[in-house]
Amino acid sequence: MTENVDNSSAVLLCVTKAYKDSLNCNREASYADSRRKIIIPLKLDRNIELDGWLESIVEGKRCYEFYDSKSVKETVSELDKELISLGVQKNRDISSANIGQPLDTLRVDEVCSWLKGIEIDSAIIETFRENCVSGDDLTQITYDELIGEDFELRPLDAGKIIKKRDACFNATQSNAVTPDGRPLRAGTGRAGASKGKSAQAI
Known part of the structure; x- marks a missing residue:
């Protein structure tokens, strides 16, 4: 746990009820704070408050809300901009x-x-x-x-x-065409046709 924090440029706290209740998450976030790492809280549940042990760690930091699917693209874009401004992530086209x-x-x-x-x-x-x-x-x-x-x-x-x-x-x-010069038609398929067992991102 400490090695991952030590090797990181920034730590994103993905806050849910389970996260708040986890002693290990508490220890990891507290360790990151003690090491003066860049900490960015991500709120994944509308009903979760950033209080208790989290309050002192995230105080004064912008919290990004990821529980509204309608605005998540804008939120990711804003998070990208902050990471770039902090030098954590390179600006790419x-x-x-x-x-x-x-x-x-x-x-x-x-x-x-x-x-x-x-x-x-x-x-x-x-x-x-x-x-x-x-x-x-x-x-x-x-x-x-x-x-x-x-x-x-x-x-x-x-x-x-x-x-x-x-x-x-x-x-x-916007520029793609078929071999005979006609505009390329957008696909009409539906994703996820095969129900493979998914792997959790880590």
């Missing part, structure tokens, strides 16, 4: 995080390569592989599906994938 072709034409293995290119955890990539997510599926998948039972992703990971997907798809779709 997210539209460049693709492999040079329209997203809805990618095969399953190419989708996995795209996810790796945007620095998605390997466990999540394996979940996409198990669910046979093609590029066509990727352009149709929703935030709610990613945090649902087929994928069980954390809100931060789901929001990042949706944000990167939308930016890449819009950039390629």
Whole structure:
């Protein structure tokens, strides 16, 4: 636990009731605070208050709310900006995080390569592989599906994938054409057709 904190540039606290009740989470957050690490609280439950042992740790810090699926993309964008401003994360052109072709034409293995290119955890990539997510599926998948039972992703990971997907798809779709010069039609597939057992992001 202490080694992970020592090797980190910032610590994100994903606050739920279980998190608040966990002695280990208490110890880890307190240790991060004692080491003067950058701490950013993420509130995953509308009804959770940042009080008790959390209060002194998060006092004066901006809390990002990830329980509203309608605004999660904007929240991820704002969090990205803070991490960049703190020097924790590099500023990259997210539209460049693709492999040079329209997203809805990618095969399953190419989708996995795209996810790796945007620095998605390997466990999540394996979940996409198990669910046979093609590029066509990727352009149709929703935030709610990613945090649902087929994928069980954390809100931060789901929001990042949706944000990167939308930016890449819009950039390629605006100029993409078929071999005979017609505009490329957006995919109509539905993600998650195969009910593979999902792996939890870590």
